[in-house]
Amino acid sequence: MxxxxxxxxxxxxxxxxxxxxxxxxxxxxxxxxxxxxxxxxxxxxxxxxxxxxxxxxxxxxxxxxxxxxxxxxxxxxxxxxxxxxxxxxxxxxxxxxxxxxxxxxxxxxxxxxxxxxxxxxxxxxxxxxxxxxxxxxxxxxxxxxxxxxxxxxxxxxxxxxxxxxxxxxxxxxxxxxxxxxxxxxxxxxxxxxxxxxxxxxxxxxxxxxxxxxxxxxxxxxxxSCSIDFDFSKNKPSLNQVSYTGDLQKDQLLLKELCQKGLSYRYPDPDQQVLDRIEKELTMIIQMKFVSYFLINWRIITYARQKGYYYVGRGSGANSIVAYILRITDVDPIELDLYFERFINTHRTSPPDFDIDFSWKDREDITQFIFDTFDNVALMGTYITFQYKGVVRELGKVFGLPKFEIDKLSSGAYHASSLDSMSKLVLLYGKLIEGMPNYISIHSSGILISEAPLHYYSATNLPPKGFPTVQYDMLIAEDLGLYKFDILGQRGLAKIKDAIEIIKYNRPDHPPIDIHKIDGFKKDPNVNALIREARCMGCFYVESPAMRMLLSKLKTDNYIGLVAASSIIRPGVAKSGMMREYILREHDPSRKNQSHPIMLDLMKSTHGIMVYQEDVIKVAHVFAKLTLDEADILRRGMSGKFRSRKEFKEVREKFFANCVAEGYESSLITEIWEQVASFAGYAFPKGHSASYAVESYQSLFLKAYFPLEYLVATLNNGGGFYRPEIYLHEAKMSGAIILPPCINNSSYDHILHDKTIFLGFMLLRDLDTKTTTYILEDRIQNGAFKSLENFIDRIPIGLEQLSILIKIDAFRFTNKNVHELLWEAHFKLNGTPPKQSLPPVLFEEERANYTLPKFSRSHLEVAFQQIESFGFPLCGYYPLLRNAPKNKNGAKHLPHYLNKTIDIYGYLITVKNTKTHTGKHMLFGTFLDQHGVVFDTVVFPPVAAKYSIKYKGVYRMLGKVVSEFDFLSIEIHKISKQDYIQDPRYV
Missing domain, CATH: 3.20.20.140 (Metal-dependent hydrolases)
Incomplete structure (x- = not known):
């Protein structure tokens, strides 16, 4: 009714x-x-x-x-x-x-x-x-x-x-x-x-x-109404059934592509390779996943034709067919990746390929998919009301003052002090929390279905311009619609741009095939960067935590890096298995502490669960779950699926089966806690291998073309660290770094031999329109001859011109900045900028003024650079009010092992965390006076006493400690150092 x-x-x-x-x-x-x-x-x-x-x-x-x-x-x-x-x-x-x-x-x-x-x-x-x-x-x-x-x-x-x-x-x-x-x-x-x-x-x-x-x-x-969708367990996939329109032709095409691509990957294939190909093709055809492979192949073929770089990752890297089709660059034979993690007879959903493209290329790839295939839409997702946000919204609705809203949103209040209105805000905030606020776009998912997608929901058209379904990934999978994951990342753009810069900066260098990574894996210079953790700017291996892990493991090979890429994930670290893995890497006899079944299942990782597959192995072999049930368990460890009925049933079966096998309850609980603590965070081994491949590509470029690679890193928004840190790294690699120049700079940073001209992108207050005028005019009319010539050619106001003058962008005139500023005021005379200027046939004679002599100290330059792009090119140490009392640096840490050191450091990043008892502690990474990185740890008692959150130079006193030869400082006392006053305002 x-x-x-x-x-x-x-x-x-x-x-x-x-x-x-x-x-x-x-x-x-x-x-x-x-x-x-x-x-x-x-x-x-x-x-x-x-x-x-x-x-x-x-x-x-x-x-x-x-x-x-x-x-x-x-x-x-x-x-x-x-x-x-x-x-x-x-x-x-x-x-x-x-x-x-x-x-x-x-x-x-x-x-x-x-x-x-x-x-x-x-x-x-x-x-x-x-x-x-x-x-x-x-x-x-x-x-x-x-x-x-x-x-x-x-x-x-x-x-x-x-x-x-x-x-x-x-x-x-x-x-x-x-x-x-x-x-x-x-x-x-x-x-x-x-x-x-x-x-x-x-x-x-x-x-x-x-x-x-x-x-x-x-x-x-x-x-008279009847609506029905098939949500049964073994339902057919609703994805596009055939690539060519004929299933037999699909199968022939897939086999033909494997035959053609075999020699690129395996010039002299042995029987193991041939048998693996045959096995996979049989399974792919039997499971009706041929079109899924061919659609992905078509996408990456287009990408290669366009010169786009990509990384195929996820469990798809377990497939030799995917490797031969060049969907991934991971050799499953080399890594002993078992295909059954990717496809098995129990799997009803299509295999999972995540394909990363450069953030610059992803939109064109998406457009290609929409243009090439029928029935395409982006996957939707629900953005829900979050508690703090909805409390702020409700505070406004009730007309509360801002300070009251801030107090409620931050939680900085005593319940007894709240009035009735504030209590209503909190009450209804809890009620509304978690409700959908609006429909958004899944970060990567694209649906390519057999039938029109409007059979399943309406579609929105977000600003990106691609139709988006009104449901999320979980219900789509329940229905039988499985997404293609097309992601954008900056790491690939860095690699691509670095190679372009190499072509420009080193025209005589032979072309680089960045996908031929076999040589990179064996290169001693590349592996030395990994072993010594000198990975600044390199994909997935540059963070302090990863640098620490690599140092402790002494990793110097591809297999070790694959393991490290998964060990660093939160679940493995949280379960305590990361430390245990390091211990067993240094002392293999410790692996005998593992249960024999666990050791047998995970020989290559010393009996420790490291990869997502390990969850399936343990569930299937140790707990006697079927492969299908084991995969439900793996998926259930992440997000919303954990609450699903299917997951709860499998969890109960895990314990029941273990009891039936006669395991002690303490062992069952220990194994379950290991599974539960990291399954939702761990990578599939193939996924880790894909990340390791991209790491090796970036490490190769860093080893042999450091300046080109670091400039590409900066031009793509940096990475884990701030731009100034990558510029510092370039300086340590021999670069000369110059401020933006009207005649030599572009929007991006430019490398000429070993000189980096900073780009206009770095200037905080310079608008894009002004940059466009400058670059377009320079292309048409050549270099600017003088400030007057610049003013005649570029429609610019005094405010924007002053930004360029102050940062010394007119230094080619050999005039002092103050003199140029006086000239700019005289010549523009307060007039507003024109939208465009006609070509100047004859240069207008302007009045000349006799100006007093001006001087500008290096300190004024430094403070102007801080104002213009956030940091001085000379670094912060020369700006200290009191010079450092010592010259201690990272190179001196071995001499102070287990002793107290007094050291200065410029804070480049800090990670706040909590102990298992909930107390606040942190890890800080600093640059010493000599430009070398060192690491610190601040335990709760000290963290409660001192604040370390703003960038700047700190003086610290602490004990130098070593763990697996990784040196760090346990800080006992720390204070932020003052800078001199800005001389421009004194």
């Missing part, structure tokens, strides 16, 4: 989930109802899935509204009708069009006009599929309306939006947030009526007792 029910996917309107709606229906003896969210179909798939489990007949549709004013409700008769509604909704969402006052005629969907809308439109003609909806509040009006004559067109349209007064209050708050107004000013037209509640079915019938034909019409309409 309920044809108009709202969940919280009626965004900033509804107040409870689609699951709660079904529970409400059961409570009120309702066995068939329709979910019709406002201009949204996000909840429909899960509503249908869960309704089946709860024994309710689901019906789906859309409540079409303009500015939340009801127009009509569309009800899908069947799956075709749902698609029709989604087509109509999507068209208007994409083009940001208001819905028409009257709906089009749908072949497989009903349209129900609310009673008030019929009166407003004075609608008198109704098509077969059109009805008039009568809510309980409309019944008295109906008695005196001519509309009652449409006896065969009247149906119950009792909206359901609330369960209680609290829901109604939350709804009003959400509407106020949506309208960005005070609650007291929320218009009635932007709210639902409090009567929009669900009644027991017998109570509902009593309300319509005088109009039994309305009940009968409603029952007939509902009975």
């Amino acid at each position: 309920y044809l108009n029910c709202h969940s919280y996917f009626s965004l900033r309107f509804g107040t409870f989930s689609e699951i709660a709606l079904l529970e409400l229906a059961i409570e009120n003896k309702v066995d068939r109802l329709a979910l019709t969210d406002i201009n949204n179909t996000s909840g429909c798939l899960n509503f249908v899935r869960k309704a089946k489990e709860k024994g309710i007949q689901p019906v789906v549709g859309v409540d079409f509204r303009n500015n939340h004013q009801p127009l009509y409700v569309g009800i899908a008769k069947n799956n075709e009708g749902f698609k029709e509604l989604n087509d109509f909704l999507s068209h208007h969402l994409h083009h940001k069009l208001d819905f028409p006052q009257q709906a089009p005629i749908f072949k497989n969907a009903y349209i129900i006009y609310p009673f008030e809308q019929v009166r407003k439109l004075d609608k008198q003609d109704f098509e077969t599929q059109e009805y008039i909806g009568i809510a309980i509040k409309d019944l008295n009006k109906l008695k005196f309306s001519s509309i009652k004559a449409y006896t065969d067109k009247l149906v119950v349209l009792q909206p359901v939006t609330f369960r209680s007064k609290k829901d109604f209050n939350a709804h009003r708050l959400l509407r106020a947030i949506d309208n960005n107004i005070l609650l007291s000013r929320l218009p009635v037209t932007q709210q639902a009526c409090f009567s929009e509640k669900m009644f027991r079915i017998d109570v509902l019938k009593e309300h319509y007792d005088e109009f039994k034909h309305i009940l009968k019409n409603t029952q007939t309409l509902l009975a």
Whole structure:
């Protein structure tokens, strides 16, 4: 009887989930109802899935509204009708069009006009599929309306939006947030009526007792509706079935591509390689995953044709077919990666390829996918209300002052001191927390389906311009739609740009095939960088934590780096296995402490779980779960899936099977805690290997072309550290670094031989338009000859010109900065900048002024650089008010082992963390006076006493300690040093 029910996917309107709606229906003896969210179909798939489990007949549709004013409700008769509604909704969402006052005629969907809308439109003609909806509040009006004559067109349209007064209050708050107004000013037209509640079915019938034909019409309409999606375990995939349009041709093409690509990867393949290829092809064909491989192959083929760099990672790196097709650069034979982690007979979902592209190239790749394949959309995701954010929003809605909102949001208050209004903010903040706020785009997922995607939901058109479905990854997988992961990252852009800079800066150097990493893996200079942890700027291995790990492991080979890439993940470290791994790396006899089964399963990692596959191994072999169940366990360790019924059942089976195997309870608990602590964070081995490949590519460039690589790093937004740190690293590698120059600089940083001209991108206050004018004019008319010549050619105001002069961008004139500033004031004379300037045929003679002699100290230059781009090129040590009392640096740490050292350091990064008891501690990384990095640890007692969070030079006293030959300082005392006053303002 309920044809108009709202969940919280009626965004900033509804107040409870689609699951709660079904529970409400059961409570009120309702066995068939329709979910019709406002201009949204996000909840429909899960509503249908869960309704089946709860024994309710689901019906789906859309409540079409303009500015939340009801127009009509569309009800899908069947799956075709749902698609029709989604087509109509999507068209208007994409083009940001208001819905028409009257709906089009749908072949497989009903349209129900609310009673008030019929009166407003004075609608008198109704098509077969059109009805008039009568809510309980409309019944008295109906008695005196001519509309009652449409006896065969009247149906119950009792909206359901609330369960209680609290829901109604939350709804009003959400509407106020949506309208960005005070609650007291929320218009009635932007709210639902409090009567929009669900009644027991017998109570509902009593309300319509005088109009039994309305009940009968409603029952007939509902009975004619049937929506169905296959959520069964072994359902067929809904992804594009065939690449060529013919399954046999797909298989032949895949085999042919393997044959052609074999020689590139294996010039002289042995029988192991050939057998592995045959085994994989048989499984891929049997599991009907051929099109998935071919679609990925087509994508990366296009990327190679365009000269784009990419990394294929994820469990797909376990496949030799993927390696031969060049989807990945990881050799599964070399790493003994077992294919069954990727594809096995128990796996119903397609294999998982994550393909990273440069952040600059990703959009073109996405466009190519949309242009090449049919039925494509981006995966959606829900951005939910977060507690702190919603408290701030509610504070504004209630009209609280900013300081009060800040106090509530930060949690810096005593509950006893709060007034009633503040308590309401916190109460409803908790209620609204976790509700969907708006639909966004999944970070990487793209759907390529066999059938039009509007069969499953409507699509939005976000600013990126690509249609996006209105559901997330989990429900898509439940349905049988599996995403292709296309990601963007800056590491690949750094590699690509570095090679371009090498071509420009070293034109005689032979071309570099960055995908031929076999040589990189064996290169002693590259491996020395890893062993000595000199990895600044290199993908995934430059952070202090990774540098520390590599130093302790003494890693100097590819296999070791693969392991390190996964060991560094939070789960392994949290479980204590990272430290144990290091201990066993140095003392292999410790591995005998492992249970024999664990040691047998993980020989290469000393019996320690390091990779995601290890979870499956332990679950399958140790706990005797099936491979399918083991994969559920692995997936269940991450995020939302952990709460799924399937995961809970598998967890119970894990313990039950272990007990049946006769393991001691302490051992079972220990193994489970290891699994639980890191399964959601650990990488698949193939994924770690993919990361290690990219690390080796960047390490090779860093080893042999450090300046080119560091400039590319800077031009792509840096990495783990601030730009000044990469410039410091370039200086340590022999670079001469010069401020931006009008005649030599570009937007990006430029390398000429060993000189780096900083780019205009670094100047904080220089607008992009000015940079564009300068670069375009320079291309057309050549170098600037003087300040006057620059002013004649570039439409620029005094403020923007002053930025360039102060940073010494006109130093080619050999004039003092102060002199140039005086000239700029005289010549521009306070006039506003023109939008464009005509070409100058004859240079205008300007008045010359006799100016006094000016001087500018190196300290003024340094402070101007800090003001202009955030740091001085000379570093901060020359700016200290008091010179350092000693020359101690990182090279002196071995001499102070287990002793106290007095040392100065410039803070480059700090990591705050908590001990297992919840106390605050931190790790700090510093540059010494000689430009060398050293590391510190600050334990809770000292962390509570001293503050280390602002960049600057610190003087510290601490004990030098060593762990596996990695030296660091346990700080006992630390103080930030003062700088001299800025001489420009003294």
